[in-house]
Amino acid sequence: MSARHCDIAILGGGLAGGLIALALARHRPDLSLLLVEQDARLGGNHVWSFFGSDVGKAGRELLGPAVAAAWAGYEVRFPAFERTLGTSYYAMTSDRFDRTIRAALPAQAILSEARVLATSATSATLTDGQRIEARAVIDARGIRNLGHLTGGWQKFLGQRLKLKAPHGIERPVIMDATVEQLDGYRFVYVLPFSEDEVFVEDTYYSDSATIDRDALAGRIAEYARRRGWSVDSVVHEEQGVLPVVSGGDFDAFWRSTGKDTARAGTRAGLFHAVTSYSVPDAVRYAMAIARRADCSGDELAKYSEQYARTHWKNSIFLRHLTAMLFGAAAPMDRYRVLERFYRLDERLVERFYAGRTTLRDKIRILSGKPPVPVLAAMRVLGGFGEKPQALSLAGTRTK
Numbered sequence: 435m436s437a438r439h440c441d442i443a444i445l446g447g448g449l450a451g452g453l454i455a456l457a458l459a460r461h462r463p464d465l466s467l468l469l470v471e472q473d474a475r476l477g478g479n480h481v482w483s484f485f486g487s488d489v490g491k492a493g494r495e496l497l498g499p500a501v502a503a504a505w506a507g508y509e510v511r512f513p514a515f516e517r518t519l520g521t522s523y524y525a526m527t528s529d530r531f532d533r534t535i536r537a538a539l540p541a542q543a544i545l546s547e548a549r550v551l552a553t554s555a556t557s558a559t560l561t562d563g564q565r566i567e568a569r570a571v572i573d574a575r576g577i578r579n580l581g582h583l584t585g586g587w588q589k590f591l592g593q594r595l596k597l598k599a600p601h602g603i604e605r606p607v608i609m610d611a612t613v614e615q616l617d618g619y620r621f622v623y624v625l626p627f628s629e630d631e632v633f634v635e636d637t638y639y640s641d642s643a644t645i646d647r648d649a650l651a652g653r654i655a656e657y658a659r660r661r662g663w664s665v666d667s668v669v670h671e672e673q674g675v676l677p678v679v680s681g682g683d684f685d686a687f688w689r690s691t692g693k694d695t696a697r698a699g700t701r702a703g704l705f706h707a708v709t710s711y712s713v714p715d716a717v718r719y720a721m722a723i724a725r726r727a728d729c730s731g732d733e734l735a736k737y738s739e740q741y742a743r744t745h746w747k748n749s750i751f752l753r754h755l756t757a758m759l760f761g762a763a764a765p766m767d768r769y770r771v772l773e774r775f776y777r778l779d780e781r782l783v784e785r786f787y788a789g790r791t792t793l794r795d796k797i798r799i800l801s802g803k804p805p806v807p808v809l810a811a812m813r814v815l816g817g818f819g820e821k822p823q824a825l826s827l828a829g830t831r832t833k
Contacts, residue, residue, distance in 0.1 A: 437557075437564075437565040437566065437567045438468060438545075438564065438565070438566050438567070439466075439566075439567050439568070440466040440467060440468040440543075440566070440567075440568050440569075441465040441466045441467065441568065441569050441570070441727075442458065442465060442466075442467050442468075442568055442569065442570050442571075442572065442727065443467075443468045443470065443558055443566050443568040443570075443571045443572070444467065444468070444469045444470065444572050444574060444698075445470050445550050445553065445558060445571065445572065445573045445574060445575050446470070446471065446573065446574035446575035446576065446698075446699070446701075447469050447470070447471030447473075447476035447477065447535070447544070447546075448471075448476075448477060448478055448574065448575075448576065448699065449477070449480070449482060449531075449699065449712060449713070449716050450574040450698045450699025450700070450701075450704070450712070450716045450719070450720070451469060451471075451572070451574030451575075451698060451699065452469070452476055452477060452531060452535050453496065453497075453716050453717060453719075453720040454572060454574065454698060454719070454720045454723050454724075455467055455469045455535060455538070455539060455543075456496055456534070456535060456538055456720065457496060457720040457721055457723065457724040458723070458724055458727060459538040459539055460496065460538070460724070461724040461725075461727075462724060462727045465727055466543070467539060467543045468543055468544075468545060468566060468568070469535070469539065469543060469544050469545065470545045470548050470550060470558065470560075470566070471544070471545070471546050471547075471548065472547065472548065472549045472550075472575075473546065473547065474546050474547050475528065475529075475532050475546075476528075476531065476532040476535050476536070476544070476546070477528035477529075477531035477532050477535075478528055479528055479672050480527070480528045480531075480672060480674075481525055481526070481527055481528075481592060481594075481625070481633055481635075481670075481672065482525070482526045482527075482531075482713055483523065483524060483525045483526070483606075483625070483713070484497070484523075484524055484526075484713040484714065485521050485522065485523055485524075485784060485787055485788070486521060486522030486523070486524065487521055487522075487784040487785075487787075487788055488713060488714040488717075488784075488787060488788045489713070489714055489717045489718075489788075492721060493714075493717040493718070493721070494524075496717060496720070496721070497524070497526065497713075497717065499530075499534040499537070499538075500526040500527075500530050500531045500534040501524050501525070501526055501530070502525055502526060502527045502530050502627070503524070503525045503625065503627050504522065504523070504524045504525075505522065505523045505524075505605045505606055505626075506520070506522060506605070507519055507520045507521065507522070507523070507605050508521065508523045508605050508606040508607070508608045509605060509606070509607045509608070510607070510608055510609045510610075510611075510776050511607060511609065511610045511611065511612050512609070512611045512612065512769065512772070512773040512776070513611065513612055513769070513773070514773055515773070515777070517776055517777075518605070519780050519783065520780065521780065521783075521784055523605075523606050523608075525606075525625055525627075525633075548560050548561075548562070548564070549561040550575065553571055553573055553692065553695050554571065554694065554695060554731070555570065555571060555694050555695050555696070555730075555731030555732050555734070555735050556568055556569065556570065556571060556730075556731040557571065558571055568731070569730060569731060570696060570729060570730060570731040570733075570734045571695055571696065571731055572695075572696045572697070572698050572723070572734065572738075573691075573692050573695050573696065573697050573698065573701055574697070574698035574699045574701060575701060576699065576700055576701055577677065577691075577700035577701055577703075578690065578691050578701060579687065579690035579691060580677055582682050582683045582684075582686040582687040582690060583677060583679050583681070583682035583683075583687060584679070584680050584681045584682050585677060585678045585679040585680040585681070585682075585707075585753075585756050585757075585760060586618070586639060586640060586641050586678045586680070586756070586759075586760040587638075587639070587640050587641070587642065587643045587675055587676065587677065587678060588637065588638070588639055588640075588675075588676045588677075588678050588709070588710045589637070589638050589640055589642075589643060589644075589645050589673075589674065589675045589676070590623075590635050590636060590637040590638070590650075590673060590674055591635065591636050591645065591647060591650035591651060591654065591671070591672075591673045592623070592633060592634065592635035592636075592670075592671065592672050592673070593633070593634055593635075593651070593654050593668045593670065593671050594627065594631065594632070594633045594634075594668070594669050594670035594671075595631065595632050595633075595634060595654075595658060595663070595665050595666075595667075595668060595669070596630065596631055596665070596666045596667045596668075596669050597630045597631065597632065597663050597664060597665060597666060598630075598664040598665070598666045599630065599663075599664060600629040600630050601626060601629070601630065601632050601661070601663055603624065603626040603632065604626070605626070606623075606624060606625050606626065607622070607623070607624040608623060609621040609622075609623065609772060609776075610622040610623070610624065611769045611772065611773065613653075613657065615765075615766045615768075615769060616638070617638045617640045617642065617765070618638050618639045618640040618641060618765040618766075618768055619638065619639035619640075619759075619765070619768030619769050619771075619772065620636070620637065620638050620639075620769075621637055621769070621772075622634060622635065622636055622637070622654075622657055623635040623637055631669070632663070633670075634654050634657060634658065636650045636653050636654050636657070639678065639759065639760075639768055640765075641760065641765065643675045645673055645675060647673060650673075676705075676710035677710060678707070678708065678709075678710055678756050678759075678760070679707045679749075679753055679756060680707075680753050680754075680756040680757035680760060680761070681753055681757065684703070684743065684746045687703060688703075688739060688742065688743075694732070694735055695731075695735055696731070696734040696735045696737070696738040697738050697739075697742065698716075698719060698723070698738065699712065699715075699716055699719075700712060702719075702738060702741070702742040702745075703742050703745065703746060704716065704719055704741075704742060704745055706749075706752065706787070706789055707749045707752035707753045707755075707756050708752050708755050708756050708759070709787065711787065714787075714788050714789055715745065715789065719741065722741065748789075749789070751791060751796050752789075752791070755799070758771070759771055775799065778798060778799065779798070782795045782798060782799075786799075
């Protein structure tokens, strides 16, 4: 079987790989690309969201064609208070993401339903024996080998509901923590896509990666009843389990995710340590790769490692926050940490989600009366107490 040749081969057509392909198509149309995806559809089965302040003008232009809905602000709701913030908010869907990439790339640049067996800095072999030769290969197939990281989980079930009457919601509710606190910090996330269609996600910051799909679906139905909504049908459903990282061995993590190959997205550890949020990092990295598109495979591999190490180093404060959330707060009291956080300055909140927290922000976040026991927080930050839980999906059940 003859090999396929291209300038850059991107393995994985999810958020990170897809955005790299879009950035290269926009800024380096002279390069030949090959985007390899194991499923029939690019982008998987997701609703991704981001704040306008996360990505800047260039990032919003890159993401624009994939945006399915946009709002001028959002709300948060906690037992002690509610707040409306004015930061713009956007949502993308996998269907639209798939169409956007296919519109930007020639048909021959996309290889769907193809599984990768082996990779190097300049080649990839598929399970059907086909070989891909490229000047550079970028592996964006998702996170692997979580056992080298510590922390907890953000897990969720989301359903897009078609209602029999308008829901009456004007803007997204990013966190509704007025619900019963179960399995750690629980909140409901609500996106009003149209006047009678709403996406409702039941989300948990949990010590367990296990999802009981039927139980969460029942809680979504109960939430809809409490809001007075009559559901006509469920038009979309997704579920996920994402790592929330407090620490770990970055060297071991990096070695375990590949050898001498450029990496991207969660496979490179490029996500927010507290929220598991990956859109801002995926956008920034895609733009950075577009600027270095003439690198060889070896050069790009070294660059991706350097980039990921810098991200890990710069995320130490966020990992400390995760450690306090999971190690110092009782599971049913974790909501108090976010309740206090959302009383802070709106610009600080924006910088936190964008992964651009300043020194002054860090001081402000930690100052005042803490929402967790002081001694417990000191033990966590001092490295005392129980060893942080290693992250592993082994034995995880989804129903």
